[in-house]
Amino acid sequence: MNSAYLTFIDDFLWAYIAIPAIMLMGFYLSYRYGFKQITEFPKIFKEFWDCCYTQSSERSEGIHPVQAFFTTMGGCIGVGNLVAVCTAVRIGGPGALFWMWITALIGMTVKYAEVSLSMKSRVIDSKGGYNGGPMYYISHSLAPALGTLFAVLLAIYGIEVYMFKVVVQTISNTWAIQINYVVAALLALVIYAVQGGAKRVGELCSILIPVFVAVFLFMSLWIIAINYQLIPQMLLMIIQSAFKGHAPIGAFAGSTVVLALSQGVKRACYTGDIGVGYAGVVCAQAHEDHPEQQARFTYLGIFLDTFVVCTLSILLILVTDTWVLDIPDSQKVMYVLAEYFPAVNVFMPLFIFMLGYSTIVAFFHVGLCCADYISERYGRYVYYFYALCAFTTFSYLDEGYALLVMNICGALMLILNLLAIYKKRYTLSM
Numbered sequence: 001m002n003s004a005y006l007t008f009i010d011d012f013l014w015a016y017i018a019i020p021a022i023m024l025m026g027f028y029l030s031y032r033y034g035f036k037q038i039t040e041f042p043k044i045f046k047e048f049w050d051c052c053y054t055q056s057s058e059r060s061e062g063i064h065p066v067q068a069f070f071t072t073m074g075g076c077i078g079v080g081n082l083v084a085v086c087t088a089v090r091i092g093g094p095g096a097l098f099w100m101w102i103t104a105l106i107g108m109t110v111k112y113a114e115v116s117l118s119m120k121s122r123v124i125d126s127k128g129g130y131n132g133g134p135m136y137y138i139s140h141s142l143a144p145a146l147g148t149l150f151a152v153l154l155a156i157y158g159i160e161v162y163m164f165k166v167v168v169q170t171i172s173n174t175w176a177i178q179i180n181y182v183v184a185a186l187l188a189l190v191i192y193a194v195q196g197g198a199k200r201v202g203e204l205c206s207i208l209i210p211v212f213v214a215v216f217l218f219m220s221l222w223i224i225a226i227n228y229q230l231i232p233q234m235l236l237m238i239i240q241s242a243f244k245g246h247a248p249i250g251a252f253a254g255s256t257v258v259l260a261l262s263q264g265v266k267r268a269c270y271t272g273d274i275g276v277g278y279a280g281v282v283c284a285q286a287h288e289d290h291p292e293q294q295a296r297f298t299y300l301g302i303f304l305d306t307f308v309v310c311t312l313s314i315l316l317i318l319v320t321d322t323w324v325l326d327i328p329d330s331q332k333v334m335y336v337l338a339e340y341f342p343a344v345n346v347f348m349p350l351f352i353f354m355l356g357y358s359t360i361v362a363f364f365h366v367g368l369c370c371a372d373y374i375s376e377r378y379g380r381y382v383y384y385f386y387a388l389c390a391f392t393t394f395s396y397l398d399e400g401y402a403l404l405v406m407n408i409c410g411a412l413m414l415i416l417n418l419l420a421i422y423k424k425r426y427t428l429s430m
Contacts, residue, residue, distance in 0.1 A: 010408050067202030076271060080162070095255070096241075101268075129285060131369065133154075133284055134154075152370070154409075161390055190357070
């Protein structure tokens with residue numbers, strides 16, 4: 001299909017349906033529950049800290065709640081935090097960051113509702129584990145056919161072709177390895193991880209995500225501290241761009257308020273997994289007996305994803321004026337880091353690999369769960385075949401195609417999910 005048609009569908013779904021829906025539902029749930037994502041944030045952090053040390057992981061059913069948390073973070077914190085956010089700024093201007101903040105703040109309650117409902121509607125499978133996710137409560141509250149449609153969309157979304165493309169491209173270009181070998185090796189590593197089930201994916205993400213966040217936090221704050229005198233001017237530019245648009249400058253073509261809003265909301269939902277169902281499937285597999293507690297951890301996840309990693313990525317390219325340079329979005333953050341840390345050029349492909357790998361396997365695991373929901377007998381076999389075809393094909397296409405596919409699937413899932421959450425709103429508690 002021509003990219004122009006995909007772009008039209010993407011813009012229509014987000015501009016006229018998904019963005020108004022996520023904003024209205026987010027504000028509604030935030031107001032109804034007294035903005036607890038803000039007022040009770042310190043308490044939630046303490047609950048998570050206690051959970052790390054007081055809950056046993058020896059129970060046979062499900063995975064540890066902390067492993068479930070880091071698996072959801074594996075799906076959030078990935079290459080999109082370094083690349084997709086640069087795309088948002090390139091199209092929507094610096095103001096896109098402001099709308100990412102707003103979307104993340106009110107979107108916390110939407111993600112909370114999704115996880116809580118997923119855990120309440122989960123079922124025990126034949127192996128004694130848990131299965132759950134938005135497709136279960138969508139099937140109950142809307143229609144079984146819509147639950148199946150959601151599972152199909154999430155299965156497509158679960159093949160993270162965008163991340164796969166960026167990882168393959170980065171390793172192939174930087175280390176001068178033929179792309180065919182990179183694709184084959186990455187596919188083998190992904191299949192190895194997902195065959196270990198939720199426990200193996202959770203263990204992998206529990207190692208990779210904290211390491212990445214610690215290293216990236218140190219390097220980013222170091223660069224921003226060196227350029228501290230530019231911070232007030234940069235923050236003013238973000239606010240003005242959010243409400244007035246931004247004029248052309250350098251290689252930046254300029255943007256309107258609508259573009260800034262649209263890009264900010266789309267990227268916040270994409271990187272933070274707001275309303276698309278991924279977190280609900282993962283958290284439903286946790287051996288947590290209190291859905292509300294597991295759901296509250298999603299506040300920490302979005303804070304870490306959007307207010308820390310995504311924000312630092314955008315601040316890096318703004319404070320160094322890299323955002324107006326004619327550099328591919330996939331290389332902008334790496335370009336800034338390499339300016340201050342020359343060794344980055346050597347280990348950055350490994351950095352991107354670790355980050356992308358955790359996201360790819362986490363989403364693949366969720367896709368397999370959706371395939372089982374669609375057909376317990378044949379779903380996995382069909383899904384593995386689809387994954388091989390999709391990963392291989394998109395590795396040779398422009399990364400923009402991959403992002404468009406993810407955006408369209410994300411918008412459709414968000415719409416279905418929000419409809420079900422609205423119908424189930426009186427069953428929610430915080």
